[in-house]
Amino acid sequence: MRKLQNILVTGANGQLGFEIAKLSDTYPWLNLIFADRSTLDIANKKSIASIFNRYRFNTVINCAAYTAVDKAETDTEMAYAINGKAVSMLASFCEIQEANLFQISTDFVFDGTANEPYKEDAATNPLSVYGLSKLEGEKAALSYQRAYVFRTSWVYSTHGKNFVKTMLRLASEKPELRVVNDQFGSPTYAHDLAEALLKIATQTIHINEPSIYHYCNQGAITWFDFAKKILELKHSKTPIIPISTSAFPTPARRPSYSVLNTDKIKQHFNLIIPNWQSSLVQCLKNLNP
Numbered sequence: 088m089r090k091l092q093n094i095l096v097t098g099a100n101g102q103l104g105f106e107i108a109k110l111s112d113t114y115p116w117l118n119l120i121f122a123d124r125s126t127l128d129i130a131n132k133k134s135i136a137s138i139f140n141r142y143r144f145n146t147v148i149n150c151a152a153y154t155a156v157d158k159a160e161t162d163t164e165m166a167y168a169i170n171g172k173a174v175s176m177l178a179s180f181c182e183i184q185e186a187n188l189f190q191i192s193t194d195f196v197f198d199g200t201a202n203e204p205y206k207e208d209a210a211t212n213p214l215s216v217y218g219l220s221k222l223e224g225e226k227a228a229l230s231y232q233r234a235y236v237f238r239t240s241w242v243y244s245t246h247g248k249n250f251v252k253t254m255l256r257l258a259s260e261k262p263e264l265r266v267v268n269d270q271f272g273s274p275t276y277a278h279d280l281a282e283a284l285l286k287i288a289t290q291t292i293h294i295n296e297p298s299i300y301h302y303c304n305q306g307a308i309t310w311f312d313f314a315k316k317i318l319e320l321k322h323s324k325t326p327i328i329p330i331s332t333s334a335f336p337t338p339a340r341r342p343s344y345s346v347l348n349t350d351k352i353k354q355h356f357n358l359i360i361p362n363w364q365s366s367l368v369q370c371l372k373n374l375n376p
């Protein structure tokens with residue numbers, strides 16, 4: 088057995104935190120310490136100090152975040168406190184223990200004007216408060232030497248609130264579904280990202296310089312394509328109609344194209360990333376075996 092590493096997972100009851108927890112038995116060399124919001128409020132310095140006083144961490148995987156994209160437009164202070172300032176506090180505590188920090192970020196740091204998948208060094212220009220607050224969190228993490236930022240997109244899982252579960256519920260309640268067909272991105276099964284993060288944690292004893300990595304399932308589609316496939320796999324007969332973003336106004340603006348280029352993470356960590364269809368099939372099986 089390799090040496091045990093102590094790894095703190097914040098936001099343990101979110102989609103990603105929950106999927107990491109489900110994998111813990113397959114990584115016995117990692118001593119994973121899970122903290123949900125009731126145990127650790129990352130926006131509260133005393134709460135962070137209390138858990139850092141109890142353990143010595145090798146790595147902190149920050150899965151906690153303010154993820155209500157539309158609500159963030161009005162709940163701005165809270166979004167910045169959790170997605171921005173809290174990351175800076177976590178980084179300071181990591182520095183004291185020389186722990187690695189894995190900060191999870193989003194495709195919404197981009198404005199969507201690109202016409203090819205975004206590389207890690209592409210210019211950011213968030214369109215929403217959520218995107219701006221997450222960018223602030225990225226900057227806070229990257230100002231610490233031992234940090235990796237992992238940007239991901241369109242996350243779903245069997246646990247928590249997400250597009251897949253919403254489409255399945257609406258298909259059983261509504262006579263038809265209308266879904267936007269002019270926003271392109273890559274869905275990501277939280278289970279796959281969780282697995283990638285634990286593989287990377289296993290390979291990464293000390294981060295020597297901060298870096299950004301992109302991770303999403305392979306393939307670029309629209310929300311309409313995604314919904315259509317979900318209904319098809321569940322043999323739903325509910326009709327589905329493509330609409331434009333302008334027909335479905337939301338408080339927060341979203342990028343029309345936020346596909347992430349994942350070459351760097353695949354090469355650096357020798358990862359094989361599943362395509363979006365096979366991961367969707369897997370999630371639906373796990374939702375309803």
Ligand SMILES: NC(=O)c1ccc[n+]([C@@H]2O[C@H](COP(=O)([O-])OP(=O)(O)OC[C@H]3O[C@@H](n4cnc5c(N)ncnc54)[C@H](OP(=O)(O)O)[C@@H]3O)[C@@H](O)[C@H]2O)c1
Binds near residue numbers: 098104152221239
């Ligand atoms: N979901 C997506 O589509 C998506 C896309 C791109 C990137 N990401 C990023 O991926 C990461 C994981 O997202 P996810 O989908 O797993 O999000 P999620 O399901 O919303 O989970 C986030 C968790 O953070 C917790 N949390 C909120 N404020 C906290 C605080 N002050 N202290 C401690 N915990 C707190 C939430 O608890 P409560 O439920 O009690 O608030 C929730 O359990 C986040 O960094 C997110 O920004 C997500």
